[in-house]
Amino acid sequence: MPIPSPFHERTAPLCHSYRWKEWAGHLAVCSYDTTIDREYFAFRQSAGLLDASPLIKYDVRGKDAGAFLSRLSVRPVDALKVGRAVYTCWTDDRGHVIDDGTIARLDDDHYRVTTGDPELWWLERNRRGYEVTIEDTTQQIAVLALQGPNSRAILQACSDADLGSLGYFGLTQTKLDDHDVLISRTGYTGDLGYEVWIDAPKALPLWDAITSAGKPYGIEPAGLDALDVTRIEAGYLLLGIDYLSAPRCLLASQKSNPYEIGLGWMVRLDREPFIGQAALREAKASGSPWSFVGLDISWPALEELCSRFSVPPALPAHAWRCSIPIYDRHRQIGYATSGTWSPTLKQNLALATIATDHAAVGTEVDIEVTVEHERHTVPATVVDRPFFDPPRRRS
Amino acid sequence: MAHYDAIIIGGGHNGLTCAAYLARAGRRVLVLERRHVLGGAAVTEEIYPGFKYSVCSYVVSLLRPEIIRELKLPRFGLEILPLDCSFLPLPDGRSLARWGDAERTRAEISKFSAKDAETTPQFGRAMVQMGQLVRPILEMVPPRPDSWNPAQLLELLQLGRRFQGVGKEGLALATKMMTMSAADFLDEWFESDLLKAPMSVSGIIGTYQGVRSPGTAYVLLHHYMGEIDGAFRAWGFAKGGTGAISNAIADSARHFGAEIRTEAPILRVRLKNGRADGVVLENGDEISASAVISGVDPHRTFLKMVGEEHLDPDFVRRIRRFKLRGSSGKVNLALDRAPSFTCRPGDGPHIRGDIAIAPSIDYLERAYDQAKYGAFSERPYLNVVIPSLTDPSVAPPGKHVMSCFVQYAPYKLKGGPETWPEHREAFGDAVVDTLAEYIPDIREIILHRQVLSPWDLEQEFGLTEGNIFHGELSLEQLFFLRPTADWSRYRTPIGRLWLCGSGAHPGGGIMGAPGLLAAREMLRTGAV
Numbered sequence: 001m002p003i004p005s006p007f008h009e010r011t012a013p014l015c016h017s018y019r020w021k022e023w024a025g026h027l028a029v030c031s032y033d034t035t036i037d038r039e040y041f042a043f044r045q046s047a048g049l050l051d052a053s054p055l056i057k058y059d060v061r062g063k064d065a066g067a068f069l070s071r072l073s074v075r076p077v078d079a080l081k082v083g084r085a086v087y088t089c090w091t092d093d094r095g096h097v098i099d100d101g102t103i104a105r106l107d108d109d110h111y112r113v114t115t116g117d118p119e120l121w122w123l124e125r126n127r128r129g130y131e132v133t134i135e136d137t138t139q140q141i142a143v144l145a146l147q148g149p150n151s152r153a154i155l156q157a158c159s160d161a162d163l164g165s166l167g168y169f170g171l172t173q174t175k176l177d178d179h180d181v182l183i184s185r186t187g188y189t190g191d192l193g194y195e196v197w198i199d200a201p202k203a204l205p206l207w208d209a210i211t212s213a214g215k216p217y218g219i220e221p222a223g224l225d226a227l228d229v230t231r232i233e234a235g236y237l238l239l240g241i242d243y244l245s246a247p248r249c250l251l252a253s254q255k256s257n258p259y260e261i262g263l264g265w266m267v268r269l270d271r272e273p274f275i276g277q278a279a280l281r282e283a284k285a286s287g288s289p290w291s292f293v294g295l296d297i298s299w300p301a302l303e304e305l306c307s308r309f310s311v312p313p314a315l316p317a318h319a320w321r322c323s324i325p326i327y328d329r330h331r332q333i334g335y336a337t338s339g340t341w342s343p344t345l346k347q348n349l350a351l352a353t354i355a356t357d358h359a360a361v362g363t364e365v366d367i368e369v370t371v372e373h374e375r376h377t378v379p380a381t382v383v384d385r386p387f388f389d390p391p392r393r394r395s
Numbered sequence: 396m397a398h399y400d401a402i403i404i405g406g407g408h409n410g411l412t413c414a415a416y417l418a419r420a421g422r423r424v425l426v427l428e429r430r431h432v433l434g435g436a437a438v439t440e441e442i443y444p445g446f447k448y449s450v451c452s453y454v455v456s457l458l459r460p461e462i463i464r465e466l467k468l469p470r471f472g473l474e475i476l477p478l479d480c481s482f483l484p485l486p487d488g489r490s491l492a493r494w495g496d497a498e499r500t501r502a503e504i505s506k507f508s509a510k511d512a513e514t515t516p517q518f519g520r521a522m523v524q525m526g527q528l529v530r531p532i533l534e535m536v537p538p539r540p541d542s543w544n545p546a547q548l549l550e551l552l553q554l555g556r557r558f559q560g561v562g563k564e565g566l567a568l569a570t571k572m573m574t575m576s577a578a579d580f581l582d583e584w585f586e587s588d589l590l591k592a593p594m595s596v597s598g599i600i601g602t603y604q605g606v607r608s609p610g611t612a613y614v615l616l617h618h619y620m621g622e623i624d625g626a627f628r629a630w631g632f633a634k635g636g637t638g639a640i641s642n643a644i645a646d647s648a649r650h651f652g653a654e655i656r657t658e659a660p661i662l663r664v665r666l667k668n669g670r671a672d673g674v675v676l677e678n679g680d681e682i683s684a685s686a687v688i689s690g691v692d693p694h695r696t697f698l699k700m701v702g703e704e705h706l707d708p709d710f711v712r713r714i715r716r717f718k719l720r721g722s723s724g725k726v727n728l729a730l731d732r733a734p735s736f737t738c739r740p741g742d743g744p745h746i747r748g749d750i751a752i753a754p755s756i757d758y759l760e761r762a763y764d765q766a767k768y769g770a771f772s773e774r775p776y777l778n779v780v781i782p783s784l785t786d787p788s789v790a791p792p793g794k795h796v797m798s799c800f801v802q803y804a805p806y807k808l809k810g811g812p813e814t815w816p817e818h819r820e821a822f823g824d825a826v827v828d829t830l831a832e833y834i835p836d837i838r839e840i841i842l843h844r845q846v847l848s849p850w851d852l853e854q855e856f857g858l859t860e861g862n863i864f865h866g867e868l869s870l871e872q873l874f875f876l877r878p879t880a881d882w883s884r885y886r887t888p889i890g891r892l893w894l895c896g897s898g899a900h901p902g903g904g905i906m907g908a909p910g911l912l913a914a915r916e917m918l919r920t921g922a923v
Contacts, residue, residue, distance in 0.1 A: 034496045037477045038744060045476055045634055046787050150787060216793030218784065299460065310560065312527065344474055346463045388469070 002027040005053040006142040006203035014221050021224065024118065024138075026054035029223035036318060037343070039226035043189050044344055046218030047148035049210060050227055052195060053203070055143055056101075058113045058123060062132035065111050069103055071274050072126060074258055074267045080105045085169045085184055089263050090122070095279030096246035096255040098122060099239055100263065102186060104171055112137070116239035117248075126275065142203035144210060147193030147230070149392055150217040155183060155194055158213035163194075168394045177209035188227060190234020192392040228319040232340045232349055234393075235294050235385025237261055241321045242292070242337045242351055257283045260353070262292035262385070291359035294385040295326075295336060297348040297367055301378040309372045315341045315348065326354050327366040327377055333358050336367060342387060349387050350380065358382070399425045399654075400923045402674055402684040404661055404700065405857070405896065407435025408641045410690030412910030413895040414655070415466050415648035420914075422923050424653040425682065426645075427674065429660040429857065432638065433645050435690070436856050436863065437905050439638025439789075443843035446729040446796050447789040449636035450847070451856060451863065453725075453780055453798040454478065454749065457533070457620055457906040458640065466647040473643035474634040476785045480748030482739075483593045484833045490738040491589050492745045508587040518584050522619040524565055525572060528557055529616060533901045533908055536916050537875040537883045572612045573870055576605075578756050580612035592759060593751040596776055596802075601864045601903065603720040603805065605763030606756055610870055617868060617904075632782045636789055640905060664689075664700045670890035686891045686923050688913065691857055692865035693717055693878040693898040701889055710888050713879040717898075718872060721849035721861025722766060724804035726826045728797040729843040733784060734834045747784045752777035752829060766803030769810075771822050771848075774829050776802045794842070801826050806849035806860040815850030822848060864903025865896050874900055885913040893917060 002022045005011070011029055019030040028051065031039055042048035060069060066078030075088040085104035091097050099122075101115040113123075123134050146154060156163050161174035161183055171184040179202050187193030198206045211219060231238065239245060246255045257280060258264050269281050299313070306313045319340035326334040334354030342349050350367065358365055361384055366377035386393070401417055403410045406428030414424045432438055436451035455475055463473065481493040491507065493500045497516060504512035532554070538547040558566060571580060577598030581591040597618030598611035605611075633639045645655055664687050665673040673683035689696040697706060697714050706714075733742035753759055753776050762772035778800040783790035790796050804822060806812050823846035830837045849861020858865070866872055875883045877900045885893050885900075895913035897903035917923045 033744075034499065035479065035494075037479055037495065038747075041476050041785065044474065045785065153792070216787075218787040299464065307527075310527065312523065343477070345469045346460055346475075 003139075005051050006200040007051045007053060007144070007207050009204060010207045011051055011221065019223070023054040023224065024056055028054055029221075031223040031225045032221050036223075036226045036229065038220055039222035040229050040343060042218065042220035042222050043148045043191060043226060043230050045149065046220065047146055047150040047154055047214055048189075048220055048222030048226065049214065050145040050147065050222050050224075052143040052145040053141075053200075055138070056115045056118055057137045057141055058115070058120065059135045059137045060111045060113060060123070060132055061109055061135070062130070063109055064130040065109050065132050066105075068127060068130040068132050069111055069113065070272065072123070073103060074263075074274065074276065074280065076268055076271055076274075077103045077105065077111065082107055083171050085171055085186060087169075088266055089258055091257065091276035091280065092246050093275055093279065094246070094255075095257045095276040095283050097243060097258055097261060097263070098245050098247060100237070104184060106171070106182070117245055140200055142198050142200045142206070144196045144206065145187055145193065146196065146210060146214075146219075147187045147189040147191050149192055150214070150219070151193050154210065154214040154217050154219060155196070158209050159183065176206065179206060179209075181206065188234075188236060189230035190236065190386050190388060190393050191230065191390065192395060225318050228338075229340045229342070232319055232338055232351060233342050233344065233386065233388040235351065235387055237292065237351065238338065242353075256290070257288060259283055259288040260290040260292065287356065289356055290334070290353050291356045293352055293354055293359050293382045294387055295339075295350040295352050295365070295367065295380040296383045296387070297339070297350060297380040298378055299348055302348065302369065305369070305376055305378055306371055311372065324350070325368045326352055326380070327368070328358055329366070333365065345388055347387065354382075397682065399423050399682065399684040401425070401686045401688055401917075402427060402682060403688045403690055403895065404664075404674065404696070405429070405435060405690035406433040406641070406645070406655060406657065407690050407896065408437040408644055408905055408907060409896050409910035410435070410688070411641060411644040411648055411655075412462060412466070412907040413688055413690065413914045414653040415644055415651055416911060416914035417917070417923055418648055418651035418653035419466075420918050424648070425684070426648070426653060426655040427659040427661055427676070428655070428657045431658050433655065433657060434638045434641030436852075436858065437637040437641045439636030442727070442845050443729045445791045446794070446843065447636050448727040448796055448845060449638065449782065449798055450727065450845070451725060451852065452637050452905055453782070453800065455631060455633055455637065455640060455905045456618070457904050457908075459534075459907050459911060462907040462911055466644060468640075468643045468647060471643040471646040471650070472635075473640060475631045476634060477631040478748040478780070480745050481593060482745045482748060482750045483589060483753065484736045484738045484750065485589070485754050486832045488738045489589075490736070491593075492739075504587070504590060507589050508585070511585045511587045511590050514584055515590070521568060522616065524561060525569060525616055526620050528561055528565070528569060530620060531557065532874060533620070533906070536885070536912050537877070537900045539884070540875055572616055574609060575612040576607045576609050577611040577615050578606040578760075580615065588755045592753045592755050595756060596751060596753050596759060596778070599759070599763075599776075599802065600778070600800070601723060601862065602867045602869060603718075603722040603766070603803075604869070606759045613870055614868055632780070632786055634786050634788065636782065637905060644907070661700065663702065664889070664892060666701070666705055666889065669705070671892040686893060686917065688893040688895045688917075690896040690910070692719070692859050692862070692896060693894065694719060694859040695857060696894065696898075697887070701892070706888060710879065710882075717878050718867045718869065719806075719860035719862040719865075720867065721806040721852060721858065721863065722804065723800060723802040723861075723863060724771070724822060724849060724852075725847040726799040726801055726823055727845040728799070728841050729790070730795040730797055731840040731842050732793065733781065733795050734797065734837060734840065736833050737835060738833070742784065746781055748780075750779040752779065752833065762803055766805045769805060769808050771804045771808075771818070771825065772802070773825050775804070775825065777826065777829060779830075799826055799830070804848055806853070806862075812850050812853075812860075815848040819846050819848050819851070822846060865898035866902070868902050873902060877902060885909075885916050891922070893922070
């Protein structure tokens with residue numbers, strides 16, 4: 001039975017579509033409307049308010065917290081300044097990625113880790129020798145993601161924080177309408193955006209304060225379906241969809257190292273030992289056979305193909321998540337794992353894992369499409385990620 | 396003196412599109428715009444502090460997706476926001492909202508007619524079929540039906556095949572669309588006036604005809620095309636107003652190397668041995684170019700900028716007969732808060748799309764009756780949008796801009812078009828009075844009002860007779876008949892003078908197609 005979020009009393013009456021899904025054991029709104037447009041465009045044009053409470057959170061405290069998390073993460077966090085967060089991933093000793101998420105330093109000896117899947121077992125297994133406590137705070141802390149160009153103005157209108165000086169991946173403890181909150185300049189939309197963290201019992205007043213401050217700025221409650229479109233536009237990968245967590249794989253071929261899923265840039269090899277270091281050093285030296293890329297699927301070609309069947313191109317109304325073969329002429333060279341029509345870019349986008357020798361930006365590949373029950377291919381071009389990268393994303 | 400491969404007259408969205416494509420092909424291009432801002436009728440201006448009006452055109456429906464892609468417009472700031480709802484308030488407290496969500500729409504229409512509710516998707520499918528038929532036409536340079544040129548014959552043949560492909564029923568439907576009035580055509584499908592009235596208005600927008608005038612059914616399709624392109628989601632508001640579209644195209648053109656000058660009004664096209672070889676500006680400057688491309692309407696191009704003395708009398712006669720007859724005006728309002736309709740109070744999603752004041756077919760026809768005899772409609776058809784609800788960047792927080800497209804406002808008022816300034820405010824009052832029947836406190840929340848009559852559209856934006864499409868979109872003025880039968884392929888009787896504006900095929904609206912097709916044709920034939 002999925003657990004309702006602390007905001008359920010507010011989100012449930014707004015969810016006219018009755019479309020919910022399970023997110024890490026919690027109940028989450030797919031979309032409030034039966035269509036996602038209003039919510040998507042709130043993220044990109046005004047501000048979308050997403051209940052992100054199901055996000056798995058572990059609070060790691062103790063004098064060794066920094067060293068402990070640095071040993072787990074491919075990117076060191078012991079030098080992280082208080083009030084800063086990083087996006088990182090962690091691997092098993094073979095260098096295969098277990099999960100990705102953020103690590104924030106709330107205080108000298110206090111970090112917060114967010115993950116896609118429950119990873120307490122991994123934290124617990126590796127804590128030996130470190131003076132730390134690990135607490136799963138998923139249920140205790142409610143989170144609202146406020147994302148979109150107006151998010152700063154809205155939070156500024158209802159909190160004491162100086163958000164103008166809060167940089168990308170910065171965080172600040174502040175008061176929002178008399179409640180103690182943590183605001184972080186983070187998100188999963190690739191836009192200007194914040195996440196607001198509060199003790200779960202105070203969730204409802206937080207929702208009310210933000211929505212009323214947001215009214216003049218066009219705030220809209222938004223669900224996971226709209227979020228999925230924005231995260232693909234931002235080129236962010238998703239655990240369980242674009243790659244699999246190594247300990248949950250049946251086959252070795254299903255596992256990936258950070259270089260294969262486009263996270264190689266975050267690996268810091270030359271430092272104190274960390275889990276997977278030796279394997280990653282080797283992987284880096286030998287080069288990875290697979291690469292994670294963005295694809296721009298040719299719309300004119302799809303139109304042309306569909307016109308042969310006298311039908312207009314039809315695309316799903318949401319982002320899709322399934323494995324679609326990618327070819328170099330007739331030889332399969334990879335697979336797309338998620339994709340979407342980008343309403344902002346007017347492009348048909350996909351995220352794909354393909355053979356590294358076809359992964360250079362500008363390379364033309366073919367992707368499978370089904371038209372009138374027949375399988376065909378249309379050309380797609382490897383392009384830079386993020387697909388959509390407004391300057392405000394990092395502002 | 397600098398020499399250009401091409402000079403483009405007018406920095407409207409078509410002129411800019413043409414410039415961008417030519418520059419992209421490596422040509423040296425100069426765009427000359429008379430006003431201080433770019434965009435022509437696709438322009439955003441802060442007429443009242445803090446409020447950005449899309450002064451003239453207010454929604455995008457048909458902007459060609461290939462233009463968005465090829466000119467990389469999103470990279471240059473273009474963002475299109477969808478219009479999810481078509482809302483019809485009625486003075487008696489009833490209302491109808493049609494949504495992107497088919498089931499929701501069915502439920503709404505069922506309140507008035509269960510039969511119509513079920514017919515609506517069937518009608519939609521028929522329109523998709525018709526749209527598939529017509530859409531390629533928007534993407535082609537019109538072939539000459541009298542030509543024996545094999546390439547053009549082939550194009551005609553392919554077009555014919557398409558019509559054959561839709562079968563007997565499709566052909567019958569197409570014929571009906573091309574001959575019937577919008578009201579009659581819809582009568583064949585629907586029984587409820589509540590559905591027919593707001594649907595029929597797409598047939599008359601920008602024309603000096605009524606919903607019961609034959610031939611208006613075809614224009615319905617033009618409107619539907621925008622929705623058919625649904626997958627492209629090209630129907631909606633431009634973030635920052637329609638001027639943002641022009642600015643994105645302009646930035647793309649500059650990126651490709653085009654030069655753009657504002658406040659550079661052109662006096663005339665300079666001719667040498669009967670061919671265009673540059674332009675003369677109002678300040679006396681002369682600029683040479685291998686080709687001159689006019690983005691302004693055919694009337695202004697030929698009769699003002701070239702001059703009758705340089706044209707065949709027969710051609711002049713045809714240009715004079717090209718129907719402009721502006722029939723609409725625009726009222727832009729700055730509002731202190733979101734309006735609340737008596738029939739559906741509050742600022743819910745129903746007012747975020749387009750709102751039609753078109754309570755019945757009779758109402759619309761009555762509005763036309765007055766216009767026929769040279770008066771503006773006391774109770775006009777209004778197409779209202781409040782873009783600030785979706786795009787808060789165009790108004791201060793909590794405040795809103797309301798754009799009202801108003802029909803009918805005939806250019807030729809009884810006392811002559813020049814008497815419009817005397818009637819302008821009365822016309823604005825008629826619009827506000829009409830709105831007040833649906834939004835009783837509208838007068839209290841208006842902070843500023845801008846009224847544009849067809850006369851103003853002509854004076855300020857250079858739209859001859861205030862025609863928003865550079866010429867009516869009636870069948871006899873479309874495709875290989877636009878602007879005239881012999882000159883529909885962007886060429887003109889004057890050598891090296893080309894057309895790229897809405898007066899050329901496929902016509903008006905923020906489509907960009909004339910600009911794109913003109914550029915393509917010029918490049919293909921080596922004219923630049």
